């Protein structure tokens with residue numbers, strides 16, 4: 001939208017014209033109202049000077065406002081524009097403008113839907129790279145106040161991208177981890193789809209790096225951003241890609257890792273995260289990526305984990321009840337209708353669970369013509 005030019009200048013004395021031009025230079029976005037124009041924020045008819053402003057989100061909406069509205073301190077959390085009426089205040093004091101209320105994700109079901117939609121892409125990115133966190137992730141959609149409180153009460157965690165997400169992982173015994181991924185409410189679906197892969201990657205790092213792997217904190221953050229960047233690239237989300245690159249909170253590590261990933265591929269960077277010798281990678285020595293503690297299998301933990309994986313598909317257990325039953329097949333837990341990459345020996349197969357029966361599960365392996373009924377492995381009788 002163009003704001004109107006001031007046509008009265010021609011009749012003004014020269015010095016006043018110069019003064020007026022100087023004022024226009026000071027306020028480059030200012031103009032004068034055309035008759036009948038309304039302020040895009042308060043809706044009143046524009047009579048005096050007008051100001052053009054642009055939203056800071058990917059929509060880059062241009063609006064024209066009255067002078068009074070430029071002084072409104074309350075700004076929409078998503079677009080950064082002043083709000084006047086019809087906005088929604090969130091529990092932590094943030095507000096969404098009328099335009100952005102439908103765009104901000106406020107219900108956990110939608111956040112879960114966004115997260116689940118990312119899983120096939122994440123699983124494919126981390127294919128053959130060890131354990132994939134799956135059902136041991138609990139997703140929580142919280143406001144910034146709650147996010148801040150989790151952050152303050154959890155030593156060692158670091159809030160991500162101006163407090164938009166956080167992951168808390170804890171060992172639950174016998175090499176098993178439990179992860180809580182906290183995502184900030186009110187973000188757009190598109191932003192959630194960039195924050196969630198970052199958090200998933202923290203969970204992956206916890207599961208797949210041995211205890212003696214020393215990894216620099218900014219480098220871990222950079223790697224989580226790299227995973228998000230990779231996924232946004234696959235989805236063609238140019239704006240999100242630019243946000244990730246512009247973010248300074250990895251102190252430059254994202255730039256180094258994007259470059260290394262371009263040269264050597266994401267898979268190699270992930271393998272280095274698991275078993276590299278150095279704690280970080282520097283831009284002048286990207287070749288240090290090939291310095292691995294062991295040539296083939298990066299960690300003792302992984303060797304142990306792998307020996308526990310059967311060479312065929314094995315139904316190891318059934319859990320839940322009624323409509324919420326799950327089948328534990330090798331290393332994956334599946335409900336009827338779900339599919340996942342399941343580790344078999346040294347590789348993965350995509351398995352779809354078609355039905356869960358009393359003591360068996362019917363599955364279909366991608367690429368094979370028929371279904372397969374896996375019987376529950378009988379437990380050895382107790383002595």
Ligand SMILES: [Zn+2]
Pocket residue numbers: 039040041042043044065066067068069
């Ligand atoms: Zn106004």
Ligand SMILES: [Zn+2]
Pocket residue numbers: 076077078079080081096097098099100
């Ligand atoms: Zn807004």
Ligand SMILES: [Zn+2]
Pocket residue numbers: 158159160198202221224
């Ligand atoms: Zn992080």
